[in-house]
Amino acid sequence: MSDDQSGPETTPGPAAAIRAESVTKRFPGVLANDRVDFHVEVGEVHTLLGENGAGKSTLAAMLCGLYQPDQGQILRAGSPVHLRSPREGLHHGIGMVHQHFRLVDRFTVAENVVLGDPYQASLLNQREIDGRVGELGDQFGLPVEPRARISDLTVGQRQRVEIVKMLYRGADVLLLDEPTAVLTPPEVDALFETVRAMIAVDKAVVFISHKLGEVMAISDRVTVMRAGVVTGEVATADTSPRHLAELMVGRPVEVATRRGSHADDPDREIGIAGRGLKLSQGGQVLIDDVDIEVRRGEILGIAGVAGNGQRPIARALAGVVPPDEGTVTICGAEVTGKGPKAARRAGLAFVPEDRLGTGLVPDLSLTDNMLLTRPRGFFVDRRSARAEVAEAIDDYEIKTPGPDAEARLLSGGNAQKVLLARELHGLGEPDGPQALVVSSPTRGLDIGAAEFVRGLLHEAREKGAAVLVISEDLDEVRSLADRVAVLYRGSIALEGQTDDLDLDEIGLAMAGFGRGAS
């Protein structure tokens, strides 16, 4: 490198660390990227912001060599490169940290770091690798134990391993795809420290996100995408979260805080009650003595980092798995261990976190999926179900060829709408659902659809349903729920009225520093 004669702030203008010039990528039926221009300078954090499906991940995949553009080209430090695989991308110093980690669980950190490295000697020099991993860890604030097995690490630690892996292979351009989605607030802060350390040594970082707060905190510049095209490129200093949100959605949005109008009434009947719930599986404690009570007309939000018992609790309350100990009562009827049908008869509706594959059967038509949780006679009544789907397609603006289309063809947002249409059907009526358990209601949904879904949950509360919302999106829980409970390792670490709890307190509880935890 011979850029010492140029000033410290001015990098050679045209030669961005990486640049996409008018790249276009088509998938069957989708124009994922339409003549997208994007560039990252050396020593800057550039955020790629957009809703799900806006084309951010497609662009990132082309930048790292996972996909090849149909038109346009990628330039690395000013020269066009033709990246046919992520390995070629790495060869050019471009590394991507995926949302879903590419690590071998049974291997150690060091083994994962060198796995697939074409420049690695056939015989591993364990000490040298350990030394280098430790060095990189110190330099960039990524403490990892080289000899630790991946399966023993937390999600945050695994992410560090991914970053170290890329740095070890000599990546100078790092693409981080939704890196904060799986992290606790303190871990997010640590990640940001690492990002700053990387740009301090003239690496370039592409930060992919849809969380406005984080985007404002970490990035130098922001490129906003919507529906496959770039809608704006701004310097973070010259913009506001509201402005970014408008660029993302194409219209002003309000992240409204809504509380139930009858939430404080203690006389209201209890809709969902789990008492002394315990559940273990294969020696692992999933739920450890949890008490949950949701009154009619109230939303209880369950917050926590993924994998701290959210899924088992939802399943236990919905009757999908019987708890080892404790009781489940839905609208006054005890349904412990009686199965999902009994819970539904008592008035429960359940929206599981996996839409296609659990909540919906991928190979069946929308009509048949509408029937999945309905009581059925000897013959299946498709006529009313078909009418119901047609109605839902109109009311929920579901994009699908029609009621006979297979559920697997739905996008994530539309699948969630179908699921909610089924589960909320008859809400407010005496024979409709009186209690809701909803897991990850808006995960993977774009802002518009997410707002729509939150509106539905709010409406359910106003119609007198007891609503339990389980979500990893803390902002969502705080904006929607009257009360919040934080789960940590299968038990409730913190619980209280949403407006009485501050963000730090919740963050600490999520990380295991709640009351009663040591």
Next chain:
Amino acid sequence: MIPFQFRLERRLERKWWYGVLTPVLSVVAALIAGGIFLSIEGFNPWTVYRELFEASFTTRFGFTDSVTLAIPLILTGLSAAVVFRMNIFNIGAEGQLYFGAIFGSWAGLALADGMPWVIGAMIVLVASAIGGALWAAPAALFKAFFGTSEIITTLMLTFIALFFMRYLIFGSDSYWRDPETTNFPQGRRVPIGARFPLWSDTRLHWGLVVVLLIVVLVWVMIRYTRVGFDMNVVGSSETSARYAGISAKRTVIVALLLSGGLAGLAGGAEVAGRAYALDPNGLELGLGFTGIVVAALARYNPFGVVVVAVFIAGLQNAGVALQGLPGDRVPVEVSLMLQGAILLFAIGGEVFSQNRLKITRTSRRTTTVDGAAEGATA
């Protein structure tokens, strides 16, 4: 290096006619492939194929014989279709068929004497369905409660059934064995009351009507009843089934018993319509195994099973007829080879009905970053 890159992309939409086109094209492709082999062997493929079609489809006796053989194939085809579509692989229809025949012939011998055939033959069929279902029951229970692979258990049960049936006739003085014949053991013939009457001077029997009725019933069950709905759900996603409170165990057991019962019916239909006795030689035709081929080609559609069963039955009959050709004898194996080729092409065709082939030119351009050059220009 080939300058093209081949890639399969999953089709988002499948047109309904792919389901018809795939088997038709695979038959055509198999005939072409078979024709090449026939030419190499010195036969004229046109003559052989014309002869083949005449023997099985275009003449009155040929066609009725094909339909007669199709009757058990339709039932074993249904047997495979109802479970294969749920990704449950009952490959033991053969053994369930034998057990159906054992139960059916027992019922015919013991109960049907002097009855009108409408009642007597029905008793045979009901007993054979029970026999087939019972023979599938161990596999069903082991799969539901212990997760044992039904592929292994149903296949092993088939061999037990095979040798048990041989033992009844060849190895013991059982109720089923004809006491009159001693030098070459045979099954005792069931009374007239247990037999389907034939249609005029053909070998086609009234069992066809019953079988077609069963086809409609199976279709209605799959399409319109709760049992069929639950089977669809469990077959597609067990997680969804658990979520909805549908018992996967119960559904798996019901499906396998139903499959076994249908295979058993095939045995009963053979006893009441063709063999008139528990006849190991007349039953060991691989009808159960061929049913799997039938179901696969019919894409597990009950009505498709009927069409494919007649076609496959025709091919099998033609194999025998080809032997009678003047000049060099065309080997019987030709029809087997064609069957195999059709299945092979159908499986290949399935790949293309679910995916489409994308051919792209691979560009040879590669450029590398030259850091030094960049530094020099700065």
